[in-house]
Amino acid sequence: MSKIADTFQNISSLLLQDLINLIHFWDYKKDQKTSSPASKELIETGYVSFADFLTRKECEDLYDQIIAFSQKYKETTTLDNGTLIHFRGNKSEADPDKGMIDIYNVDRVVGLNLDYEKIEKIIKPTTTCDLYTTSVHAYINRGVEGTRVFHVDNFQPVVYKAFIYLTDVDDTSYGPYAFINKTHRFSLQVYYNLFRNLFLKKYRSPDMPIYKKNREIIGTGKKGTIIISNQNGIHRGYPQEKGKERVALVVTYMVISKLNYLHNTAKQTLHEALKKF
Numbered sequence: 001m002s003k004i005a006d007t008f009q010n011i012s013s014l015l016l017q018d019l020i021n022l023i024h025f026w027d028y029k030k031d032q033k034t035s036s037p038a039s040k041e042l043i044e045t046g047y048v049s050f051a052d053f054l055t056r057k058e059c060e061d062l063y064d065q066i067i068a069f070s071q072k073y074k075e076t077t078t079l080d081n082g083t084l085i086h087f088r089g090n091k092s093e094a095d096p097d098k099g100m101i102d103i104y105n106v107d108r109v110v111g112l113n114l115d116y117e118k119i120e121k122i123i124k125p126t127t128t129c130d131l132y133t134t135s136v137h138a139y140i141n142r143g144v145e146g147t148r149v150f151h152v153d154n155f156q157p158v159v160y161k162a163f164i165y166l167t168d169v170d171d172t173s174y175g176p177y178a179f180i181n182k183t184h185r186f187s188l189q190v191y192y193n194l195f196r197n198l199f200l201k202k203y204r205s206p207d208m209p210i211y212k213k214n215r216e217i218i219g220t221g222k223k224g225t226i227i228i229s230n231q232n233g234i235h236r237g238y239p240q241e242k243g244k245e246r247v248a249l250v251v252t253y254m255v256i257s258k259l260n261y262l263h264n265t266a267k268q269t270l271h272e273a274l275k276k277f
């Protein structure tokens with residue numbers, strides 16, 4: 001698709017999602033009892049994190065299993081059970097995230113005993129729309145210096161990701177997740193980048209190189225820390241320094257309003273993502 005068509009589709013998608021966001025603006029106020037401080041922070045900021053979602057021992061066991069599994073593969077491979085071991089950025093030197101291993105459907109090969117209910121208790125009260133868990137990934141970053149620039153994952157529907165660190169991410173050299181506060185809805189920064197990228201060859205439509213630096217939240221944390229983030233907001237994984245490692249589990253959720261089905265492209269995405277329900 002041409003960049004103009006892509007931009008047009010993204011802007012129309014974003015306008016519709018912002019309309020849906022407006023309609024659902026006060027959702028989290030409806031049931032004050034279930035709107036915990038974490039849910040409120042998530043809806044207002046687009047980001048929330050806390051330590052000790054997993055114990056250090058749980059993290060170390062999972063880390064060992066995931067690394068041992070990943071070491072069986074040297075190139076991108078899809079298994080019969082649907083697990084995909086994706087060696088990112090191997091198509092060309094210019095591709096971002098070169099060196100990162102993304103294991104999609106990692107829960108089919110590693111025994112995960114996550115407290116999904118605890119995550120959903122934070123996300124659910126932010127909306128009255130339907131919430132679906134779509135996939136569980138493991139991200140293995142070892143000295144990935146060329147991570148993707150700030151970007152948004154999509155324009156609609158709302159997607160949340162829960163990042164659970166299995167290794168200590170003490171400072172920026174370890175490649176923490178980073179998020180720009182309050183860019184997950186009604187954000188002029190997102191509209192501005194979308195429009196500006198149209199004229200700049202080096203950026204893809206959803207890249208967001210212009211953002212307010214003073215609104216940046218850098219998600220450092222010890223192993224066991226969870227970060228829940230609205231992926232319609234501007235975010236990235238920081239570039240790592242050589243020799244630094246970060247392993248994280250990533251659980252993906254979709255929040256869907258009936259209005260999302262009005263948009264043709266979103267409709268196709270939703271049908272694909274929801275096939276298993």
Ligand SMILES: O=C(O)CCC(=O)C(=O)O
Nearest residue numbers: 153176177235236237238
């Ligand atoms: O690796 C990270 O911290 C963020 C990756 C990212 O941008 C994403 O999963 O959408």
